[in-house]
Amino acid sequence: MSTDSFLTISDLSAGYGDARVLHGVNLSVGRGEICAILGPNGAGKTTLLRALSGAVWTRGSVRLDGAGLARRSPDAIARRGVAHVPEGRGTFMPLTVEENLRLGAFTRRGRGEVEADLDRIHGYFPVLKTRLRQVAGSLSGGEQQMLAIGRALMSRPRLLLLDEPSLGLAPLVTRELFRIVRTINEQERTTVVVVEQNAHLALDIAQQAHVLESGRIVLSGSADEIRADEQVAQSYLGYRV
Ligand SMILES: Nc1ncnc2c1ncn2[C@@H]1O[C@H](COP(=O)(O)OP(=O)(O)OP(=O)(O)O)[C@@H](O)[C@H]1O
Numbered sequence: 001m002s003t004d005s006f007l008t009i010s011d012l013s014a015g016y017g018d019a020r021v022l023h024g025v026n027l028s029v030g031r032g033e034i035c036a037i038l039g040p041n042g043a044g045k046t047t048l049l050r051a052l053s054g055a056v057w058t059r060g061s062v063r064l065d066g067a068g069l070a071r072r073s074p075d076a077i078a079r080r081g082v083a084h085v086p087e088g089r090g091t092f093m094p095l096t097v098e099e100n101l102r103l104g105a106f107t108r109r110g111r112g113e114v115e116a117d118l119d120r121i122h123g124y125f126p127v128l129k130t131r132l133r134q135v136a137g138s139l140s141g142g143e144q145q146m147l148a149i150g151r152a153l154m155s156r157p158r159l160l161l162l163d164e165p166s167l168g169l170a171p172l173v174t175r176e177l178f179r180i181v182r183t184i185n186e187q188e189r190t191t192v193v194v195v196e197q198n199a200h201l202a203l204d205i206a207q208q209a210h211v212l213e214s215g216r217i218v219l220s221g222s223a224d225e226i227r228a229d230e231q232v233a234q235s236y237l238g239y240r241v
C-alpha cells in the first residue's frame, strides 16, 4: 500500500439485496493519482464505484483522507468531496446544459464561487459554453459526457469517480476526453478512479491499475506493469504479446 494513501479500501464487500458482488476488495489510491479499474463485463467495476459513493450496501472500510465513508449516505459522501459520473452519464436530459451544471454545485454555497466554477468548467470544455441554453438530451454523446464530468467538477471534488467515460464515443472524442481528464487531474490535483473498457487509454493516463474479476482484485500494479502483463494483455487489452 502506498504510504500517502488518499483513498483506502479495505476488505470491501458490496452488493444488491442478497446478491454479493464484491468480495473483500483491498486497494489504495495515492493523493492526486489516477487509478484505472479494468476487468470483464459483470466483474463488479460499476458496483465498486457505487460502493464508494454510497449507492449500494457495503461491508468493510472505505477511508478518504483518513475519514470513514463506508455506510454513509450518498449525500454525506458527496459532501465529503466524492463526485460520481455514473455509467450512462446521469445528466438530466430535459434540463439545459447550464441547469445541469448548476445542479452539480448543490454541495456548495456562495454565488460568486459557483459563477467562478462555471467559468472554470467552460475552460476545460469550451463547447459547453456555446450550448448553455440547449437541453442536455439534444447534445451529442461526447458533449453529454463532457457535461456529466463538468457537472461533477462543479462540486470541486477531491475524488472523481468515472464509469466508462468512453462508452459509445468515437475514438477521437474519447482521446480528447481523456486528455481533459488528465489536465483536470494535473491542474486541480483531483484524485481519479476511472473504470474503462478501453484499457489502453486508461493505462495511458493512470499511474496505478487494478484488474477486477468476479468481484475480486486479481492483479494490481503500476500502469506500466499491467500493460506489460501478458495474461492481462490477452484477456483485457485484446492483443497477444
Ligand atoms: N441493481 C442490481 N441488482 C442486482 N444485481 C445487479 C445490479 N446491478 C448489477 N448487478 C449485478 O452485479 C454484477 C456486477 O455488475 P457491475 O455492473 O458492477 O459489473 P461491471 O464490471 O460494471 O460490468 P460492465 O463492464 O458490463 O459494465 C453483475 O452480475 C450484475 O448482474
Ligand SMILES: [Mg+2]
Pocket (backbone or CB within 6 Å): 045, 046, 047, 087
Ligand atoms: Mg459497469
